[in-house]
Amino acid sequence: MVALIVAFAKNRVIGNKGHIPWKIKGEQKRFKELTTGNVVVMGRRSFEEIGRPLPNRITIVVSNTKDFTGENCYTAGSLQEAIKLAGNRDVFISGGARLYEEALPIVEKMYITEIDKIIDGDTYFPQFADGDFIKEVNERIEGEIPYKYVTYTRKNKTLS
Numbered sequence: 079m080v081a082l083i084v085a086f087a088k089n090r091v092i093g094n095k096g097h098i099p100w101k102i103k104g105e106q107k108r109f110k111e112l113t114t115g116n117v118v119v120m121g122r123r124s125f126e127e128i129g130r131p132l133p134n135r136i137t138i139v140v141s142n143t144k145d146f147t148g149e150n151c152y153t154a155g156s157l158q159e160a161i162k163l164a165g166n167r168d169v170f171i172s173g174g175a176r177l178y179e180e181a182l183p184i185v186e187k188m189y190i191t192e193i194d195k196i197i198d199g200d201t202y203f204p205q206f207a208d209g210d211f212i213k214e215v216n217e218r219i220e221g222e223i224p225y226k227y228v229t230y231t232r233k234n235k236t237l238s
């Protein structure tokens with residue numbers, strides 16, 4: 079299964095100046111639950127923001143300029159190469175913008191956290207044809223900045 083996982087604001091912002099421009103306690107809970115034991119694929123800038131491989135899962139960084147290796151950490155030159163490297167494990171594509179754009183036509187599922195606020199930023203989640211997916215709202219979490227866990231499942235099986 080190839081999925082993508084993202085949190086975006088009401089204006090689809092995902093990042094600002096190399097960082098996630100919000101801090102909401104508990105918001106990353108679903109990311110941890112879904113990706114633990116599986117493979118996360120992320121762009122070089124997103125990896126550098128975290129600064130280390132995530133524990134208890136395999137991290138594949140997509141980069142053509144740097145080589146990240148370590149325990150459970152690999153580098154691939156493209157998204158396709160990363161997916162191949164993951165073998166038959168579940169893959170969660172975790173940003174940033176270019177990887178999401180490339181992943182959109184091939185993902186079976188999108189795990190989206192919709193942050194219920196307009197937030198300033200410089201990096202956006204790409205537009206997608208939501209008619210290609212069935213949308214399910216899993217949970218709404220109230221708070222200073224409310225957010226929803228949403229799952230999109232592709233209507234037709236992907237070609238990948």
Ligand SMILES: NC(=O)c1ccc[n+]([C@@H]2O[C@H](COP(=O)([O-])OP(=O)(O)OC[C@H]3O[C@@H](n4cnc5c(N)ncnc54)[C@H](OP(=O)(O)O)[C@@H]3O)[C@@H](O)[C@H]2O)c1
Pocket residue numbers: 083084085086091092093094095096097098099120121122123124125127140141142143144155156157172173174175176177180201
């Ligand atoms: N809200 C969220 O869920 C979320 C998730 C992830 C990231 N973010 C935010 O998004 C921002 C980072 O995203 P970004 O789009 O600027 O950068 P990014 O995708 O994380 O990293 C860009 C770099 O990754 C490599 N890369 C990406 N896609 C590639 C591809 N298809 N083929 C080959 N190489 C590829 C290239 O590395 P080289 O230059 O080394 O070749 C490229 O320069 C940060 O602000 C971060 O906080 C938010």
